[in-house]
Amino acid sequence: MKTLKAVYLVTVITGLLTGLSLSSSASAQDISGTWHGKLTVPTGSLTLVFHINQTGEGTYITTLDSPDQGANGIKTQTTSFKDSILTVQTPVIHASYKGKLSNDRSISGTFTQGIPLPLNLEKGEASRSKRPQEPQPPFSYKSEEVTVRNEQDGINLAGTFTLPEKGTKFPAVVMVTGSGAQNRDEEIMGHKPFLVIADYLTRNGIAVLRCDDRGTAASQGNHATATNEDFARDTEAAIHYLRGRKEINTKKIGIIGHSAGGTIAFIVAANDPSVAFIVSLAGAAIKGDSLMLRQVELISKSQGMPDALWQGTKPSLRNRYAILQQADKTTDELQKELYADVTKTMSSEQLKDLNTVQQISAQIRSMTSPWYLHFMRYDPANALKNVKCPVLALNGEKDIQVDATMNLTAIQQRISENGNKNVTVKAYPNLNHLLQTCEKGTLAEYGQLEETISPEVLKDMTEWIQKQ
Numbered sequence: 001m002k003t004l005k006a007v008y009l010v011t012v013i014t015g016l017l018t019g020l021s022l023s024s025s026a027s028a029q030d031i032s033g034t035w036h037g038k039l040t041v042p043t044g045s046l047t048l049v050f051h052i053n054q055t056g057e058g059t060y061i062t063t064l065d066s067p068d069q070g071a072n073g074i075k076t077q078t079t080s081f082k083d084s085i086l087t088v089q090t091p092v093i094h095a096s097y098k099g100k101l102s103n104d105r106s107i108s109g110t111f112t113q114g115i116p117l118p119l120n121l122e123k124g125e126a127s128r129s130k131r132p133q134e135p136q137p138p139f140s141y142k143s144e145e146v147t148v149r150n151e152q153d154g155i156n157l158a159g160t161f162t163l164p165e166k167g168t169k170f171p172a173v174v175m176v177t178g179s180g181a182q183n184r185d186e187e188i189m190g191h192k193p194f195l196v197i198a199d200y201l202t203r204n205g206i207a208v209l210r211c212d213d214r215g216t217a218a219s220q221g222n223h224a225t226a227t228n229e230d231f232a233r234d235t236e237a238a239i240h241y242l243r244g245r246k247e248i249n250t251k252k253i254g255i256i257g258h259s260a261g262g263t264i265a266f267i268v269a270a271n272d273p274s275v276a277f278i279v280s281l282a283g284a285a286i287k288g289d290s291l292m293l294r295q296v297e298l299i300s301k302s303q304g305m306p307d308a309l310w311q312g313t314k315p316s317l318r319n320r321y322a323i324l325q326q327a328d329k330t331t332d333e334l335q336k337e338l339y340a341d342v343t344k345t346m347s348s349e350q351l352k353d354l355n356t357v358q359q360i361s362a363q364i365r366s367m368t369s370p371w372y373l374h375f376m377r378y379d380p381a382n383a384l385k386n387v388k389c390p391v392l393a394l395n396g397e398k399d400i401q402v403d404a405t406m407n408l409t410a411i412q413q414r415i416s417e418n419g420n421k422n423v424t425v426k427a428y429p430n431l432n433h434l435l436q437t438c439e440k441g442t443l444a445e446y447g448q449l450e451e452t453i454s455p456e457v458l459k460d461m462t463e464w465i466q467k468q
Contacts, residue, residue, distance in 0.1 A: 030054055031081045031101060036126035037119050039111055046444060047126050048111065048119065050088065050097070052079065062088050067126065068189060068447035091355035129190045133452045135199040141165050148211055150221075150237040157234055158218035159211030160184055162202040163247055171252035171465060172207035172245075173279070174238040176231070178259030179371070181216040181223045186258060189447030193434060197256070200458045206465055207248060209238050227374035228260060232267040239268070239275070252276045254389070254465065259402060259433070260284055262393075263380050270386035277468045279461055280393040282402045282433050285384060285410040288376040289321040291402065298400035302442045316341075324367065324376045331368050338364045384414035390422040391415055392464045394457055396431025398441030424464065428454065 032054040039046045049065040060081060064074040076090040086107060088097045099109020099121060111119035141164050148157040163170055175194050177186045185192035198208040214221030214234055221230075235255065243250045254277035257265035262283015269275040284291055296317060300310055323337050342360055343351060350356055366372060393411045395404035408425040415423045432438040435457045436449045 031086055032060065033123055034125050035107060035121040035123055037121040039117055039119050041117070041444065045448070049126050050121065052086075064088075064090060067129070068444060092359065094355060094359065129447065130450045131190060131192070131452060132450055133196050134192055135195065139199070139202075141202045146209070146241070148209075148234075148238050148241045150214075150234055152233055152237075153214075153221065153230065155214060155220040157211040157214060157220070157237065158184075159209055159238070160198070161207070161209050161245075162198050163207035164202060164205055167205070168247055169249040170205060170207040170247055171254070171276075171468070172209065172242050172248045173201065173254050173256050173465070174235055174242065175208060175210040176235050176255060176257040176261035176264050177213055178261050179375070181213055183212045183217040184210040188434070191434065191446070191452045193258070193453050196452045197458065197461075201462055201465070204462045204466070206462065207242075207245075209242055211238060225370050227371050228264050228267065228378065229374065231261075231264050232271075235264055235268045236272065239272070252468065254278060254468070256281065256461075257283055260375070263378075263383075266380055266383040266387055269389055270383040273388055275389050277390045277465065278387065278392070279465065280391065280411065281435060281457075281461075282395050282399055282404075283393060283407065283411070284402050285380050285393075285407045285414070287379040287381075289325065291406075292376065293317060293321065294403045294406060295401050298403065299443065302400050302440065320367075321376060324373060327377065334368050334373075335364050338367065380410075381414055384411065385418050387415050388418065388420055390468055391420075391424070392461065393423070393425045394435065394460065395425075395427050396433065396435055396438075396441070397427050397429050398431060398438055399433040400441050400443070401433040426460065428456065431457070 032052050034049060034051050036047060036049045039048050046066055046068050049067065051063045051065070053061050055061050060079040062076045062079040064076060065072045066074070074090065074093065076088050078087075078089045080087045084101045086097070086099050086101065086109070090096065093113065095111065095113040097109060097111050097119065099107040099119070101107050105123040107121040109119055109121070110116045141162055144161045146159050146161045148159055150157060175198065177194070182188070184194060186194040194210050198210055201208050211234070212219040213223060214226055214230065215223030239253055239255075242248050242253050253275065255265040255268060255275060256279040257263070258281040262280035262285065265278045265280060265283065266285070269278055293314070297310055297314070300313070301307070320338060320341055323334060323341065326334065329337070339360065342364070391411065393408055395402065395408055397404050404427045408427060412423055412425050428435070430437050431454055432441040432445065434446055435453050436446070436451045437454050438445050438449060
């Protein structure tokens with residue numbers, strides 16, 4: 001979605017939690033600095049970066065980055081360097097690295113996370129991925145830093161408002177990010193898709209307002225306790241802001257929502273008939289538990305899981321999702337029930353592994369967060385049936401997070417049920433969840449691809465908005 005506000009990224013490196021990463025070992029050499037290398041995985045390759053800092057005589061602290069996955073500052077537990085051997089333990093992701101310093105600028109070793117994989121490191125920063133679509137100043141339009149007031153919740157949202165240099169009464173859009181705490185550019189894995197979209201639209205006569213999520217970057221509020229209903233109120237506040245700008249045609253204000261942002265767009269438009277239009281980019285339009293079951297299936301198979309193994313796994317997931325549907329249970333009760341369900345098939349040896357138990361507990365806390373519980377229980381059907389404005393819904397056929405067929409069909413059918421025939425859906429054969437041109441659609445590709453968003457999508461979206 002952000003990712004769904006990726007919330008949903010299932011990666012080779014999982015359970016990216018943080019913890020104190022201080023350790024020590026004695027060595028006459030100093031291995032401190034930044035080291036990077038490429039890890040070959042079934043879905044391609046991942047860049048891993050180790051930041052090793054010396055804290056004392058022979059003592060080190062390390063953090064780990066996986067820039068292709070948008071994960072930075074993963075804290076390790078222990079770092080030792082003795083007799084030219086570097087060992088880094090990262091129990092929060094069940095990983096370790098062991099390598100030998102062969103000269104001052106290279107380490108040959110093995111990264112282990114379930115299975116050992118060769119990983120050779122070179123000293124220095126990893127090269128920054130190319131992002132040729134990312135716009136660079138000076139811009140041919142106006143750009144303002146603005147504050148959007150959500151009076152209902154008493155918070156200020158920080159945003160950027162772009163509008164053409166000349167003219168008045170512009171059509172305008174509010175951009176809504178996907179799941180997870182995201183900034184106004186919906187920055188993910190080195191890409192800034194909302195910046196690219198805003199730049200393109202504004203150059204074509206459409207004003208754009210994009211804000212940091214509440215509790216994220218420069219915006220006020222608490223992201224950890226927020227649900228899509230809260231983000232819908234933030235979107236309403238952004239629309240209200242645009243209605244107060246003299247440069248904007250107040251009858252032509254629409255919403256562009258990506259992933260879970262599409263769900264939020266439908267919620268807002270169902271409650272506010274003055275919303276002029278919606279553009280859903282890989283928008284989620286089916287009940288959360290059904291969406292997640294399909295998502296986990298597609299992601300698992302993209303990582304090589306045989307269908308027979310998936311069929312054996314699916315009943316357990318269905319049961320856990322059913323547990324989450326119990327709205328009459330407290331969070332503590334749900335957590336206990338989930339923990340019992342997850343651990344009932346684990347061996348006593350596994351349950352003695354403190355790292356395993358901690359990771360399970362962290363994942364259960366995530367599954368019982370306010371946002372996730374609301375998402376899993378929420379069915380967009382009622383909102384869709386009350387959307388009266390024109391809708392453009394775009395998905396990539398290689399999207400493994402929001403299945404194109406399931407969600408585009410739901411959007412087309414449910415909105416049409418209320419007599420609204422102004423619904424256009426389009427599936428692009430070679431695009432992924434971020435609407436990038438891709439080969440496989442895997443999560444690992446997001447950061448590896450240079451393209452931020454398909455030019456065809458930008459063109460189609462802009463021309464459609466101009467016609468409304």
